[in-house]
Amino acid sequence: MSQMTYNEIFSRLVKASYNGTLEQEIKEIEAGGNETTKEYIYYAMGNGDQEKVVFQINGCEGTCPEEDHNCEAACLFDAIIRDMEGKVVIQDRNCTHCGQCIDTCSYNSLIDKKEFIPLIDLLKKKEVAVYAIVAPAIVGQFGDQVTMGQLRAAFKHLGFYGMVEVAxxxxxxxxxxxxxxxxxxxxxxxxxxxxxxxxxxxxxxxxxxxxxxxxxxxxVSPMVACGRGIKRLHPEAKVVFVGPCIAKKAEAKEKDIRDAVDAVLTFEEVKQIFEATGINPADMEDIPSxxxxxxxxxxxxxxxxxxxxxxxxxxxxxxxxxxxxxxxxxxxxxxxxxxxxxxxxxxxxxxxxxxxxxxxxxxxxxxxxxxxxxxxxxxxxxxxxxxxxxxxxxxxxxxxxxxxxxxxxxxxxxxxxxxxxxxxxxx
Known part of the structure; x- marks a missing residue:
């Protein structure tokens, strides 16, 4: 059996969470995997240092060939270095957790933490209003003919109280x-x-x-403005930003603005969530937007x-x-x-x-x-x-x-x- 990818594991965990079979699913995935599988599950579940977004896994020790040291070149702030033994070290004082290094790693040893699964209970129980706030870039991302009103309906089917356009x-x-x-x-x-x-x-x-x-x-950025605006009007609400950018996960954790947004999802993650839950935005009703x-x-x-x-x-x-x-x-x-x-x-x-x-x-x-x-x-x-x-x-x-x-x-x-x-x- 081939090793499951991080995204495949995330999708399975999302589906199981909505079906109420999460613990059983984790056991099944672990049974067919290895240590990397366990790391994938850990971060897909939203675990790890809550101040960080980017994590090293898969025994990342910089043993990749020198020509594949892409992560160092991708880092904007010289946060990725090699120690005396040649191992990769992410310097927390320099790292902004922007995620630029993740897609350049040829060995899948750098990943970003997923933030959705801890929200699912809130979405299912509906005891707290959870708003999806969507970046202006979302237009057309889920189908040429999918309207913003259909996207609003799709998020409501996931359990969100509503959707607000950050625009x-x-x-x-x-x-x-x-x-x-x-x-x-x-x-x-x-x-x-x-x-x-x-x-x-x-x-x-x-x-x-x-x-x-x-x-x-x-x-502040439009994301922060939107999150704070919603919470000014609805103090008990939770806010989830949806956009195309890993760096927004890091921005949402900055000390002076962390009150605005409770979680960040990427378009790629939302696509996986829709597929795992059987939601097709193109089939949704068109709510005025x-x-x-x-x-x-x-x-x-x-x-x-x-x-x-x-x-x-x-x-x-x-x-x-x-x-x-x-x-x-x-x-x-x-x-x-x-x-x-x-x-x-x-x-x-x-x-x-x-x-x-x-x-x-x-x-x-x-x-x-x-x-x-x-x-x-x-x-x-x-x-x-x-x-x-x-x-x-x-x-x-x-x-x-x-x-x-x-x-x-x-x-x-x-x-x-x-x-x-x-x-x-x-x-």
């Missing part, structure tokens, strides 16, 4: 970052870096290019954040003499080169956007579509929005009111708006 809170951050730009940029020498979306981009600034930290706009503007929806692709904020600023501050002049970095290498250039004083713009994945979030490592096709779906969904910017979106104005934020300009001040604020200079 709705990307709208709020477009407003906030437009106001922040207006507040920070007054001369041709001033510039800012967006903090929206990408934890890899932000992590590179905080860990490598510290001098630029004061230029990061002080906003889609309250975000075009700007919030296009956050998923490179340049989308810039366009959303620029369009919002044009409408919000039409008389501002300095408009947004933007440069985007697409992929890890471009992010590195752009930040190195800015750090050395080569300033060619006043608004910088970085996406760690080529194409933006649609190019995330756990996306189900190629980034080009994902971009087409995202752009089409943006064009279908009734509102072009959040200022034209009545749902945003109502949401702000429910969050006790009296008007758009109040996003930069007051206790209510603090849920969208982040201090990157605090360490």
């Amino acid at each position: 709705l809170f990307a709208d709020i951050l477009s407003l906030k970052e437009a106001l922040e730009f207006d507040h920070a940029v007054h001369t041709e020498e001033d510039f800012v870096l967006t903090s929206c979306c990408c934890p890899i981009w932000v992590g590179m600034v905080k860990r490598v290019y510290h001098k630029l930290t004061p230029h990061i706009l002080p906003s 889609g309250h975000s503007s075009a700007g919030g929806r296009i956050y998923a692709r490179t340049g989308g954040v810039t366009k959303a904020i620029s369009d919002t600023l044009d409408q919000l501050r039409p008389d501002k003499p300095i408009r947004i002049k933007a440069v985007q970095a697409d992929g890890i290498q471009e992010c590195k080169e752009l930040l190195r250039s800015i750090n050395s004083g080569d300033i060619k713009a006043n608004f910088y956007e970085g996406m760690g994945c080529a194409g933006g979030c649609v190019g995330g490592p756990k996306a189900l579509l190629k980034s080009e096709l994902g971009t087409i779906h995202v752009n089409a969904y943006g064009l279908s929005a009734e509102a072009h910017t959040p200022l034209n979106n009545p749902y945003i104005l109502e949401l702000l009111n429910r969050l006790d934020i009296k008007d758009v300009n109040s996003l930069l001040e007051g206790e209510s708006a603090a849920i969208f604020q982040r201090d990157f200079t605090a360490g």
Whole structure:
């Protein structure tokens, strides 16, 4: 019998959890496996250090051929090194648990912990409202014709209380970052870096290019904004983010924002969960959905954040003499080169956007579509929005009111708006 993969074991455990046969399934899998099988089960069940995402298994001691030392090259922060004996060591002080090393390991010795199975009892019992919040990149990932309303129905069939599009809170951050730009940029020498979306981009600034930290706009990511917004309105709720990115699992554990999101699932994991539970989103009823503007929806692709904020600023501050002049970095290498250039004083713009994945979030490592096709779906969904910017979106104005934020300009001040604020200079 061939060794089961990590994903195969995860799928079997999900199915057994919903069927109430988990203990029996674990015994059967262990009986036909080896020590690696036990490690797979351990991390698929959500065990391990709760502060970490990436783990070494399978006797990973760096015994792979030198030409296969891909994990070291993939690490953005020099967290993976070799000790005196040549063994692989992950330095916790440097590791952001972004997951970039996982797919490059030729020997499946690096894995990310799954966070779904510990939630299943909550989903089945329905004693606590558990919300799925979905990244803007989800459009088209589960079928060309699958609507957001059908995805909402699919998550409800899993036991989620509801599904919220993170694009709705990307709208709020477009407003906030437009106001922040207006507040920070007054001369041709001033510039800012967006903090929206990408934890890899932000992590590179905080860990490598510290001098630029004061230029990061002080906003949380749309994921955090959405999680905190839901919990402001429903304090007992649990929130699960669904996206294409392992790095979001690490972002959700950062000390100053860990209150927002309780678990993170990737698109790949959700596909496995749907298959294990016999759910086909294409067969689901189409529940009414889609309250975000075009700007919030296009956050998923490179340049989308810039366009959303620029369009919002044009409408919000039409008389501002300095408009947004933007440069985007697409992929890890471009992010590195752009930040190195800015750090050395080569300033060619006043608004910088970085996406760690080529194409933006649609190019995330756990996306189900190629980034080009994902971009087409995202752009089409943006064009279908009734509102072009959040200022034209009545749902945003109502949401702000429910969050006790009296008007758009109040996003930069007051206790209510603090849920969208982040201090990157605090360490």
